[in-house]
Amino acid sequence: MKRAAMRLCTLNRGLLIHGRGLTQGSQYTPKQGLLHIREACSSIHVNHVRDKLREIVGISTNWRDHVKAMEERKLLHNLLAKSQKALPPRKMKDSYIEVLLPLGSDPGLRDKYLTVQNTVRFGRILEDLDSLGVLVCYMHNKNDSMAMSPLSIVTALVDKIDMCKQSLSPEQDIKFTGHVSWVGKTSMEVKMKMFQLHKDDAFWPVLDATFVMVARDSENKGPAFVNPLIPENAEEEELFKQGELNKGRRIAFTSASLLKMAPSSEERNTIHEMFLSTLDPKTISFHSRILPPNSVWMENTKLKSLDICHPQERNIFNRIFGGFLMRKAYELAWATACSFGGSRPFVVTVDDIMFQKPVEVGSLLFLSSQVCYTQNNYIQVRVHSEVASLETNEHMTTNVFHFTFMSEREVPLVFPKTYGESMLYLDGHRHFNSMSAPVTLKKDYPVEP
Numbered sequence: 545m546k547r548a549a550m551r552l553c554t555l556n557r558g559l560l561i562h563g564r565g566l567t568q569g570s571q572y573t574p575k576q577g578l579l580h581i582r583e584a585c586s587s588i589h590v591n592h593v594r595d596k597l598r599e600i601v602g603i604s605t606n607w608r609d610h611v612k613a614m615e616e617r618k619l620l621h622n623l624l625a626k627s628q629k630a631l632p633p634r635k636m637k638d639s640y641i642e643v644l645l646p647l648g649s650d651p652g653l654r655d656k657y658l659t660v661q662n663t664v665r666f667g668r669i670l671e672d673l674d675s676l677g678v679l680v681c682y683m684h685n686k687n688d689s690m691a692m693s694p695l696s697i698v699t700a701l702v703d704k705i706d707m708c709k710q711s712l713s714p715e716q717d718i719k720f721t722g723h724v725s726w727v728g729k730t731s732m733e734v735k736m737k738m739f740q741l742h743k744d745d746a747f748w749p750v751l752d753a754t755f756v757m758v759a760r761d762s763e764n765k766g767p768a769f770v771n772p773l774i775p776e777n778a779e780e781e782e783l784f785k786q787g788e789l790n791k792g793r794r795i796a797f798t799s800a801s802l803l804k805m806a807p808s809s810e811e812r813n814t815i816h817e818m819f820l821s822t823l824d825p826k827t828i829s830f831h832s833r834i835l836p837p838n839s840v841w842m843e844n845t846k847l848k849s850l851d852i853c854h855p856q857e858r859n860i861f862n863r864i865f866g867g868f869l870m871r872k873a874y875e876l877a878w879a880t881a882c883s884f885g886g887s888r889p890f891v892v893t894v895d896d897i898m899f900q901k902p903v904e905v906g907s908l909l910f911l912s913s914q915v916c917y918t919q920n921n922y923i924q925v926r927v928h929s930e931v932a933s934l935e936t937n938e939h940m941t942t943n944v945f946h947f948t949f950m951s952e953r954e955v956p957l958v959f960p961k962t963y964g965e966s967m968l969y970l971d972g973h974r975h976f977n978s979m980s981a982p983v984t985l986k987k988d989y990p991v992e993p
């Protein structure tokens with residue numbers, strides 16, 4: 545399947561059509577399946593993704609006009625459907641998009657994506673995925689009779705981003721593809737893939753991502769219905785079924801959260817054994833703690849950062865762009881893993897990033913990062929993000945980010961000291977275990993922030 549996708553993507557090389565209608569040009573017939581949509585679809589330039597989003601939402605490009613622009617969006621409220629049944633069903637091909645990031649042919653663009661080690665900034669890729677995911681959802685809900693969309697589509701969850709075997713070069717073109725794979729009443733699951741042009745002139749897969757986006761009303765104040773989705777063939781039915789299963793898995797994962805339930809007996813044993821291994825055998829006391837060899841106390845793995853959320857980082861709804869938050873969290877996590885492991889780490893998985901609350905422009909963004917689990921060369925990092933308004937100084941959690949890195953060398957173990965840290969350790973272990981499969985990253989072009 546991936547090989548076929550790569551081959552088809554190769555056929556599309558050179559088809560860089562700026563600003564073209566995204567559902568135009570498709571020669572899709574129901575029997576053909578998603579691979580054939582890929583063949584028929586042409587790419588848009590990465591810079592046009594955000595332009596398209598502004599166009600669809602009708603937002604001002606000037607911060608001074610944002611209040612007026614939002615007033616205008618209020619009027620779109622009447623265009624919202626009263627029920628999901630009132631909306632025509634869509635097919636997966638309706639939302640299918642290909643986006644080209646021409647790093648190979650556009651050196652000006654390359655600078656934005658470049659690290660000092662001549663690799664690609666993964667944080668920038670996270671931003672692009674976020675914008676693409678939102679555009680895919682607007683394509684799904686597109687109504688040709690409306691000039692602007694009454695929907696405000698926000699990122700609710702980055703369910704999973706898995707890096708494939710191949711690595712990223714800053715000198716070769718990158719291609720993203722995406723489409724809606726499942727819908728609920730107001731939420732949509734989006735599947736995205738990323739490919740990079742390889743020496744053999746084919747696009748090789750480098751990343752698979754699953755996001756969940758939620759539709760809100762024109763002012764982003766309440767939920768809004770999305771068009772139903774009808775799978776057209778066995779491949780699409782499988783994807784749709786997977787979306788349904790993913791929803792169930794997320795609910796099960798959340799309800800078993802350590803914030804709600806006690807750890808399992810196996811987990812309790814793990815923590816107790818770790819605790820016993822840190823007691824000083826010379827004293828009969830629960831208080832004398834000694835760090836076992838080749839280990840680090842979890843409390844000593846922390847890094848923190850502060851950002852002021854300027855208007856430049858706003859999204860189309862004048863809140864802080866989710867991709868910006870991901871980039872900041874990722875870069876802090878990378879620095880945490882780097883200083884912990886003592887060598888340059890490579891990202892392997894991004895997992896379960898929940899966007900719980902929007903971040904207002906002007907807020908202070910506090911990020912706090914910590915290694916919470918390690919195994920062999922793997923480092924599991926958790927980043928907690930909270931915002932404070934300058935006026936009230938009230939702090940509020942907006943996101944929790946989970947990143948799995950792989951270090952070049954074997955890394956020390958981390959040991960929790962407190963009960964709270966033990967829960968972080970177990971949560972980190974659960975996230976680590978949910979990683980699809982251990983990957984082998986090539987060393988020639990590793991992925992870095």
Ligand SMILES: CCCCCCCCCCCCCCCCCC(=O)SCCNC(=O)CCNC(=O)[C@H](O)C(C)(C)COP(=O)(O)OP(=O)(O)OC[C@H]1O[C@@H](n2cnc3c(N)ncnc32)[C@H](O)[C@@H]1OP(=O)(O)O
Nearest residue numbers: 605698699700701728729730731859865866899900901902
């Ligand atoms: C000079 C130039 C200037 C230019 C200016 C313009 C600048 C342009 C810049 C361009 C940038 C491009 C931006 C692109 C936009 C990016 C998007 C973002 O950034 S967005 C920013 C980042 N994101 C944010 O800020 C979002 C912050 N979070 C929130 O607002 C809320 O938590 C919520 C709305 C996501 C859910 O609210 P809640 O009260 O819980 O809602 P309900 O109970 O009503 O449920 C509704 C549905 O949601 C489901 N569901 C819910 N949660 C989850 C989940 N975790 N997991 C899965 N599903 C979830 C739930 O199952 C239900 O589904 P269904 O059964 O109906 O199908």
